[in-house]
Amino acid sequence: MTEPVVIVCPDCTEPTQDASVPAEPTRGAGLPAGRCSGCGGQGRRRAQLTYTVANLDTGAVASRTIGPGSLPPVPDGRHGWQLDCAPLIRELAESVAAVGLRQVGDPDRGADAQTIGLPSWRPYLTAGQRRTAEAEALARQDHQPWRLFLGRNTAPPVPAPESVLARLCAVADLLCLDLVVEARRQHDDHPTWDIRYELPGAKVPAGPRLTAVDLPTAVTATTVDDALAGLTDRGRTAPAYAIRPAGMPPARPPVIDLDQLARRVDGDCAGAAGAQAIWRDGRWWHTQLRPGSPVHPDSPEGSPAAAVRLLRVPEPPAPSWRGEPIPHRPCPDCFPGSPLRRCYCTLGGHPPRLECPACQGAGYAASALACPTCHDSGRQYDALAVTVTDLHSRVGHELWQPDAAQSATLVARPPLGPPVHQLPKGYRLGRWAGILGVRPEDLTDLDGGHEIGQDLRDGIVVTATENDPIVAYLRTASAGQPGARLLVLAATPDVPPLTEVTRLALGLHLGIAVTVADHRHHDDDPTRLHGQRWEVDILPPGAPVDRLAPPVRPTLEHAIGFCLESLDNALAAVPTDATQPIIAPQNPAPPAMPDPLPLLTRLASRYPGHPVTVVVEPTGYRAYLHEATGPRPLTADHGLVVG
DSSP: OOOOOOEEEEBBBBBOOOTTOOOEEEEETEEEEEOOOOTTTSSEEEOOOEEEEETTOOEEEEEEOTTSSSSOOHHHHHHHEEEEEEEHHHHHHHTOOEEEEETTTOSSGGGOOOOEETOOOOSSSSSHHHHHHHHHHHTTTTTEEEEEEEEEESSOOOOOOHHHHHHHHHHHHHHHHHEEEEEEEEEEEEEEEEEEEETTOOOOSOOOOBBSHHHHHHHHTTHHHHHHHHHHHTTTOOOOOOOGGOOOOOOOOOOOHHHHHHHHHHHHHTTTEEEEEEEETTEEEEEEEEEEEETTTTTOOOTTTOOEEEEEEEEOOOOOEEEEOOOEETTTTTTSSSSSOOOOGGGGGGOOOTTTTTTTTTSSOOOOOTTTTTTTSSSESSSSEEEEEOOOOOOEEEEEOOOOOOOOOEEOOTTTOOOOEEEOGGGTTTHHHHHHHHHEEEEEETTTOOOOOOOHHHTTTEEESSSSSHHHHHHHHHOGGGGGGEEEEEEOOOOOOOHHHHHHHHHTOOEEEEEEEOOGGGTTTTOOOOOOOOEEEETTTTOSSSSOOOOSSHHHHHHHHHHTTTGGGGGSOOSSSSSOOOOOOOBBSOOOOOOOOHHHHHHHHHHHSOOEEEETTEEEEEEEEEEEEEEEEEEOOOOOOOO
16 A cells, blocks of 8 residues: 655644644634644644445456646646546546446546646646645545445446436326426526426425436436435325326327427526426426415425425316325324424323423424324325336236225234234235235335335234224324325345455455344234344444444345445545555455355344344454344354455
8 A cells, every 4th residue: 555645734734844743723813723624633634545446246446546746637627727537547447347437425426527626736836836736635635535436347328318208207107196397597597407206286396406407417317216206205295196097198108309398398487487397197288387475494395484485387287097085184293384293291192291391281392303193294194095116017006095894903912002903915015015026025115215114014003992993004104105195116126146245345355244133933923023134234344343233124135235325434444544544455356255145044043033243354254143232253153264
């Protein structure tokens, strides 16, 4: 590893001639400073960055460390200079045959945008002054000193914007949702664009999301997951209706003229705050956005008091697939638009207590948390519209509602708790897993990918009374759902196998900890946790396991996906001491890795209900059983060799 250049922190110290001796930290004109966020109070900073590219499919890793003088400065196009790191990253990617790079921790910033500004660098300065200017610029990048890019053997094809938008429209038809293409006028009178899914009749969001400067840019930057993100918040107060599949148009990609659509929406923005094109019933509906009433600061949108509600003028006609209204009643535990919630002193049906410090006997108290009963929708629904799909061609819509011919089964009556009921099969979401060919644990919420809970998969409800457990179940399941709709994805996560992730971790000179808790001995008990729970963490070698997160992921694939999404936490392996160099892993041809899964599942089956962790590191493996007193090392016969 290259020894770093260490300089006096340029953000908290006065200039000094000897960079090895930190100056007294100051703030402003010689005033004493607090702990500098740049150097952590050390007075010194490391002028060094490491770029690493890893191939997820092969585990190959290549790195290069840069410091002052490593790269030639180039003009930045704004009368200044910069270090362009994009050629370096491309060279590393070619060496490990990785394409489709994304930066860990900043996936929206492409490899071609990796530049470092040199505000004080000028070509007429002396060599020492130029080197100092580069060192200061690199030191100010030490908030992210190790930058990791992940790629694959092959990159997915880049479709044309028209086909991307057609795909978004087809999914809207499949799910019985609106696809909204929106443009809003900003301060410079140029529209910014956004594409998202909404429920018919939902209010226009008070503030725009991250937006693009033109429609093609917005389309290419929007995936189905992006368009679905935030649907729960946007549709929480939307009108609730059943789905009538007979009125659904065929879910096939339409032919779209992107230029014509952009011109129409842009033209509708003239004289208005914005405009929308809404894909509904297989065609576009165009409408303008006009200012309405101010948005209350305590509204579900959480918008500032200065925000103004925008209204669609005109409102498109109701969709053909809209069925009967879903009945609801006002939430008894909160006041919509207000922070007041039923006080905790009234839990269990108790009357308010005058001595309660939160409500002083009023029964309601202000809270910054969402209402646990309705999730701030202000409604309790008596039915739930369920949609389960693979997001391609298979979808199912059904309405869960009370049925006099159906009854729940009492499965448990704890001595100190409320009774537990299990509903008939028609109210169990897990049966859709078999219909769509996935495991019940693979059912996730379409907005955010959160796990569908075991109670909802198995139709379990805990009620304070044995009267109407089906109604209690439906009110719990529909709480906070947009328009009383539960939108579920039935698909196995597309992630690399554990062996490849293990090879990646070792190639980065890190370790991987896989934790599982086996609850399969409870599969016949509806009141206990079923199956297995997983967690995967990439961490520095030798890291203790007592602070690992408990296993909460429903499948190993979900755990791997979450680990790769949060891989930036593992990059904290950089030494905090500025005099220590940054790791620069190299592993151009990693060997095949043994699968630690058989060992892990075998150990977990020996200790049912207890989390078991296997840590694989460059030097070997470690196995632990997590007990109430802490992790205990295991020395069972493993049959696993790492080397």
